[in-house]
Amino acid sequence: MRKVAIIGTGQIPHRSRMPEVNEQELIALSVREALRDAGVEPGDVEAVVFGSAITSIQDGIEQVGKLVVDSMCGHLKPSFRLQTGGTVGASAVLAAVSLVASGDFDIVLAAAGTVRAGASGARSQRALQMAVDPIYTRGFSGGAIMGLAMTFRQYMETTGATETHAAMCVVNARENASRNPYAHLREKVTVDDVLNSPPIAPPVKRLDMCPTSVGSAAVIVASENIARGKKCAWVRGFFAVAEPATYPERNVLEARCVKEAARKAYLMAGLHQPRKEVQVVELYNACSYQTMHWMEALLLCDAGEAKTLVEKGDFSFTGRLPVNPSGGVLATNNGSDAAMLRVVEAAVQVMGKGGERQVGDVKNAVAMGWGGAQQFATVCVLSKEA
């Protein structure tokens, strides 16, 4: 693949509501930040990719990518919209990487976000409920949380992890988010706060779950000749993998799509010992236990080992392998931009622009996205060296 780098990122502080902006303005705010960070002008952008997850049903706006094209500097340029559920933000970056790596473009912008995600958490769940079979399962009204509750319980029974381990992941996430000016939930919490929070779908409690946040993110991807000499994060490996929602032997806990995406991305990046070669991980933990589940599925620790590493503080900000120094999805979840923010935050760490949330010198960072009916995964490896 032609060498490709992320030369600029943009995001805005996420909140529960942002009534002062419309969809176009929301996207433009992050795009402006990304352009400034990359040191490029709107006219330099040759193509744009937009990512939004289930926006049409959630927001009542169709073809939203066409609505925001001007906000993305995309007027009369190649532009398309991806829609791959929770992974969509990362899928949009992957598409931008593909366009640049094809040799047909040198600078491509990817953006994601929606203004209405935080209008109502229940509304978001109703939209997600529309993703399941209309006859057999839609009437159960579980949204995403019901499926997560079942997998959470299965994970605990299989690995011996407890709700306390999951709560420790939330505590770590909020601690990290307190250092991130863009995070939505920045208040610190304790293990007791999490364990005593109201149950939603046992074992999932309110503080086990991510918020619904309003915000946006943008990324500028460039070819080697543009990126050389700039502070950048080289895209060394990037894969999106899907599996069907249902098939006879499917065991969601196996997370086959995550493992396959990780294997391919590490191979592409030339990481033969990722546990030793990766300095920071940004993963898509919409629910507390997923912090442990994904570290195992990403092959960054053994199956069932994550709970011990959580106890030892290995995944904390100062730990052996910091996980989500941004606070992760547990602190900020727009749905549409959540997976893009994983790439953005990984790039920020590689470029050394993390400020208070910078974990140190990062040579390789892993960003992971997840979505669909627990069936889509993206894994991206960003590096300081090309």
Added chain:
Amino acid sequence: MKKKDVYVAGVGFTPMKVKCEDTFADLVYQAVSQALADCSLSIKDMDTVVDAGVDLLDGKGLSNTDILAAAGCYLKSEGKLEEDGLTALFYAEKRIKAGLSENVLVFGYSKSSCLDVHSYFNASFDPVLFRDLGFNEWVLLALQASAMKGNGFLSPDEVLDALRTNVKRNPFVASGERSDEVVVHPLREKDLPLYADGAVAVVLTGDKNRCPAPVKIASSWVSVDSGTLSLREPSGLSSFEVAVRRVLERAGMAPGDVDAWELSEPTPHHLIRMSEVAGICDPADLPQFIREGRVNPSGGALHSTVLVACGLYRLAFGSLYLRGDSLPFAPSVPVKRVCVHAYSGTGMQSNTVMLLEAAA
């Protein structure tokens, strides 16, 4: 460094029907099976799936979560675009050129005739300024058609007659009589798209040797006009013009070098102007170009518009022309280059154009 060439290895499609009773999965499975059989490849040979679908048209959020099984997408790279399938194919082509994929299965589908597409299009407009006014695709097309009048105008009936001649030869097009009744002035029912159901699948590869009858994608481009109606040129074809121009420029060709055009026309008025801005012919010559199979030998999109898959049908037809497959509606003379086109958005806001070449 020489860029990698990308080839259409196989195509498959269902007939376009009105009120089709097959499920989405059935339609996709039929098209995918045909496309794989067409190039003697199996689903295991596909490393990537790129699909085009629209949640609202499918009546389901994240509609690809279920439809992927019908396309055999097990542990493969996947990306869903809410665009026309031809735009999805544009993305797939870039993945192969980038070396990120080797063989990509692309598909697009919808059951447009079973839906209230006007609500879909109405929801595509600004909810404050335009939606309550009753704006939908047909209203915008009518405004554009009005703006096109007075420019050496050719009667749309002459274009419709020529298209109908070709449609009669195409067994894959949905049949349906259209009336002269004015729906949105100046457009009559017969000037507007007949929405239909169907699915198309295409196998793309970077390995020419895997293609029994390779068709090369010589050039491709997408152009999207402003999301603000007032910023668009009144006839609405700026992005179409840019896309055609860039495709030809990148291939080092002129419009006259293209033997046949498969255009997705929303109305005959648009087709007249499209032929003019693309430099295909003088508008007065368009009916003759259509009858000779130089423009829309298939009969065009007007008589069967399968939203989301319309452009992919054009690409499938164009590929078959270049392969020399026996088709009752193929151009009467051998063709070496075919230009195919798709539009999406409202009022042709987004246009994707590809130049296909017969690969020896």
